[in-house]
Amino acid sequence: MKRFCSVLLVNLFILSLLSMSGCSLKPWVKPYERTNLADPIMRFGRDPVAETYMHHVYQAREGAKGAEGGAGGGCGCN
Amino acid sequence: MSRNIIQRKNRFVCVVAFILLWGSGAIVYGAVLPEDRADVMYHSYDGGGVTIDGPSILVRKGFLDKFSVSTNYYVDNISGASIDVELLASEYKEERTEYSLGMEYLNNKTIVGFGYTNSTENDYVADTFYGSISQDFFGDLSNVSISYAYGSDEISKTDDDGFGTEEATHLKYIISLTQILSKNWLMNITLQTDVDEGFLNNPYRKYSFVNGTNAVGIVRGYADEVYPETRTSDAAAIRFKHFLPYRAALGFEYRKYSDSWEIDAWNFDINYTHPWGEYLIFDIHYRWYSQSKAEFYSDLFASEREQNFMARDKELSTYKDTTIGVGVTFEYEPQSWGFVEKVSISLLYDRISFEYDDYLDARENKALTAGGGEESKYSIDADVIRFFFSMWY
Numbered sequence: 001m002k003r004f005c006s007v008l009l010v011n012l013f014i015l016s017l018l019s020m021s022g023c024s025l026k027p028w029v030k031p032y033e034r035t036n037l038a039d040p041i042m043r044f045g046r047d048p049v050a051e052t053y054m055h056h057v058y059q060a061r062e063g064a065k066g067a068e069g070g071a072g073g074g075c076g077c078n
Numbered sequence: 079m080s081r082n083i084i085q086r087k088n089r090f091v092c093v094v095a096f097i098l099l100w101g102s103g104a105i106v107y108g109a110v111l112p113e114d115r116a117d118v119m120y121h122s123y124d125g126g127g128v129t130i131d132g133p134s135i136l137v138r139k140g141f142l143d144k145f146s147v148s149t150n151y152y153v154d155n156i157s158g159a160s161i162d163v164e165l166l167a168s169e170y171k172e173e174r175t176e177y178s179l180g181m182e183y184l185n186n187k188t189i190v191g192f193g194y195t196n197s198t199e200n201d202y203v204a205d206t207f208y209g210s211i212s213q214d215f216f217g218d219l220s221n222v223s224i225s226y227a228y229g230s231d232e233i234s235k236t237d238d239d240g241f242g243t244e245e246a247t248h249l250k251y252i253i254s255l256t257q258i259l260s261k262n263w264l265m266n267i268t269l270q271t272d273v274d275e276g277f278l279n280n281p282y283r284k285y286s287f288v289n290g291t292n293a294v295g296i297v298r299g300y301a302d303e304v305y306p307e308t309r310t311s312d313a314a315a316i317r318f319k320h321f322l323p324y325r326a327a328l329g330f331e332y333r334k335y336s337d338s339w340e341i342d343a344w345n346f347d348i349n350y351t352h353p354w355g356e357y358l359i360f361d362i363h364y365r366w367y368s369q370s371k372a373e374f375y376s377d378l379f380a381s382e383r384e385q386n387f388m389a390r391d392k393e394l395s396t397y398k399d400t401t402i403g404v405g406v407t408f409e410y411e412p413q414s415w416g417f418v419e420k421v422s423i424s425l426l427y428d429r430i431s432f433e434y435d436d437y438l439d440a441r442e443n444k445a446l447t448a449g450g451g452e453e454s455k456y457s458i459d460a461d462v463i464r465f466f467f468s469m470w471y
Contacts, residue, residue, distance in 0.1 A: 027217025033261045036321040041351045041359065044266055044317055044329070049117035049136040050426060050464045057123060057462055061432070063369045063393050064335035064343035066250070066270035066313030
């Protein structure tokens with residue numbers, strides 16, 4: 001039950017963000033204001049080949065798995 | 079132990095490949111395909127008496143402005159003897175080879191991706207198919223991706239024809255939101271639910287039970303582990319990235335995990351990236367992980383058939399681990415190297431320390447220096463190296 005509640009809360013948080021985006025709020029960071037975000041050092045995993053390997057290392061030795069996040073990518077604002 | 083590590087790796091190969099080939103395009107908040115780049119990496123893990131190393135080659139190329147394909151070749155060469163091998167088996171060498179192929183298609187603000195991964199070793203074959211769709215919206219401030227993966231494993235046992243072939247399947251459902259919070263803040267939330275069914279334990283591992291006494295105390299007996307044939311798990315993670323005023327980045331991650339085997343775990347990671355001059359980038363991070371044991375785990379059962387499910391995998395025990403990692407990258411953007419836009423060389427080093435609360439060093443019992451259940455707690459210090467060359471084109 002506790003697990004279900006925690007997942008539900010996160011889902012509700014996401015849904016609230018989605019609903020905000022679809023209704024009253026307008027994008028508050030314009031494309032020309034995203035220079036810093038477009039910097040490669042801001043990526044959640046700069047180097048996919050290296051990031052993926054560390055996920056691999058932990059998954060093989062820890063009981064937990066999942067929600068590791070993606071590697072690479074970047075900002076579509078450059 | 080080499081084989082033990084490999085077995086677990088295979089179970090997770092699908093999500094690894096999934097991240098590798100699709101995640102690079104999914105965690106973006108502007109609908110752009112991943113960069114064209116190639117990476118050649120040497121990786122090494124050395125800890126607990128085991129050395130695992132090998133190459134990983136990842137190549138990605140876009141075409142027609144709407145498609146991007148990627149392929150990965152990955153090898154684990156395993157040698158040495160872990161604590162499990164020292165207790166119950168003999169040292170040996172083994173190799174696991176993994177091939178992945180993926181493709182993404184971009185249409186306006188939507189990216190659709192799919193792929194396939196195969197992992198093979200002498201006693202384990204794993205095939206995984208996966209697909210994903212991601213959508214940008216809200217002025218490209220938000221990106222939501224939904225992913226699905228299906229994996230099918232065939233497990234056999236070396237030097238045991240009577241074992242035959244067992245099967246396991248793995249389903250993964252992932253939803254991820256990446257959100258621009260401000261000009262200097264990014265956030266990502268990822269939820270994942272897994273359903274694993276079939277033969278989920280390692281055919282080489284054994285649990286331990288009280289098998290009489292001798293001069294030093296309890297004598298440990300050993301028997302094949304018995305796992306449940308179903309496991310469902312949920313994981314949720316939140317990540318932040320912050321751009322500092324002097325061009326550096328600070329990152330934070332928190333993840334919570336729980337499953338039907340009653341393992342509860344969480345971890346956090348804090349990382350810092352600091353460019354130095356025109357060519358160098360330094361990285362440092364600290365990670366902390368903690369978990370509680372599975373309900374059917376025990377270091378020493380009271381009798382051979384005490385309950386229906388019994389395991390003594392240290393990965394199912396109560397323990398914590400910490401990681402300190404440092405790295406340096408040299409980047410160079412040549413002006414006249416033809417199609418090459420940028421190259422880099424990176425060296426990353428991580429030190430991981432595992433401290434087990436209820437997994438004891440049963441080698442002491444084997445050596446008759448301690449009774450069963452009275453051995454010292456087991457711990458591992460592992461060195462992890464990633465050394466890679468990257469090229470953008």
